[in-house]
Each structure stands twice: as structure tokens, then as C-alpha cells.
Amino acid sequence: MGGTATDPVWVKHSRESGFALEPTQAHAMRRMLHHYKAGYGAVDITRRLAAEGLTVSEKYPTNRIGRLVKQRNLMGDKVMNADGQTFVLKGYYPPLISEAEYDELQLLVSKREIRKVKGDLPALITGLHLTYCGYCGQLMVGQNMLNRARREDGLPQDGHRRLRCGC
Incomplete structure (x- = not known):
């Protein structure tokens, strides 16, 4: 520390x-x-x-x-x-x-402690720490909607990835 x-x-x-x-x-x-x-x-x-x-x-x-x-x-x-x-x-x-x-x-x-997980998709916006929640000020993170069907190539369907914060 x-x-x-x-x-x-x-x-x-x-x-x-x-x-x-x-x-x-x-x-x-x-x-x-x-x-x-x-x-x-x-x-x-x-x-x-x-x-x-x-x-x-x-x-x-x-x-x-x-x-x-x-x-x-x-x-x-x-x-x-x-x-x-x-x-x-x-x-x-x-x-x-x-x-x-x-x-x-x-x-x-x-x-x-939060464990960093490397996802299937690069975190271009969230990985650069550019986006913050307008309500609480926390950093936004990318989240895959894992309970949804994936495309044939294994990636999430369009619209099955979202940004969220802890609000």
C-alpha cells in the first residue's frame, strides 16, 4: 500500500x-x-x-x-x-x-478483491477508462449477456453486449 x-x-x-x-x-x-x-x-x-x-x-x-x-x-x-x-x-x-x-x-x-477477467471481446471503450456513469460516477464496464444464444462463430449476438456500472 x-x-x-x-x-x-x-x-x-x-x-x-x-x-x-x-x-x-x-x-x-x-x-x-x-x-x-x-x-x-x-x-x-x-x-x-x-x-x-x-x-x-x-x-x-x-x-x-x-x-x-x-x-x-x-x-x-x-x-x-x-x-x-x-x-x-x-x-x-x-x-x-x-x-x-x-x-x-x-x-x-x-x-x-475484484478479479479481472479477460473476456472474449476487447474492451476498447471500457478498457481505456473513458466512460463513467452519469448517476454515480463509477467507471462503466462491458458485460456480455451470457444467457443468450451465440452466433455460429461463438461471439455474442449483436446487441448482446452492454455497458453498465454498479448503480
Whole structure:
């Protein structure tokens, strides 16, 4: 997991007291983690947080959830990259979750990772990441309608391929 140059949104820094959890964002993150552990996907988590009046990201929150659950700064570590080397500063931030909770979360993440599947047809538009959903902002993906009869050459019938998102 690579680090970023910015601090996580759930912590705030002051000269007097250093880093401290920002209550609203820390609560939103804990709720996101609760829903993730309960088995909900990014779209459902985003909807549930919105219903609670919370968000973890203003822009593309569904895309952000997959990255947030992998970050070591959840347990207070700061990850920095310099000259091709990665450095971990343990305990740099106040932890949102314990190290044991983080380890359990990473086990869940590893079981839920999206596996890229190479289809029969090239993903010319979706493979270049050019199309986004107008409703939720997620990347569009190509989908073959597999339960339909195929042509004699084995390819899908015309109109049996569609673009979709997680909405």
C-alpha cells in the first residue's frame, strides 16, 4: 500500500496538540468499515452512509472505499515513499482501528478483491477508462449477456453486449 502526501480526512492537525481524530469523519469511516465488514459493496455502503447523512469522499465515494479499506493509516501508520523505498512511520496518526482489527479487515479485503477477467471481446471503450456513469460516477464496464444464444462463430449476438456500472 503506497502512501499519499496528504493526511487522512479523519484526522486534523493543530500546532498545540498535534494530530487528533476529527469526530464527524472518524464516525463516517467507522460506519463505512462496519458496513464493509457486514459484507456490503461500495455502492450499497455509499447509499447507506448517505442515508445516515455521512460520506467518506465527496468525489467518487464508491471508488474511494476500495482504497480506504487497504490503508495502513487506519491503524495510525503513515506510509511514505522516497527514492524508490517505502517507509512506514508506526503510530504517526491516532488510530481509527486497532492493529488486530486492521489485520482482520485485510483478510476480508483479500477475499473480496475484484478479479479481472479477460473476456472474449476487447474492451476498447471500457478498457481505456473513458466512460463513467452519469448517476454515480463509477467507471462503466462491458458485460456480455451470457444467457443468450451465440452466433455460429461463438461471439455474442449483436446487441448482446452492454455497458453498465454498479448503480
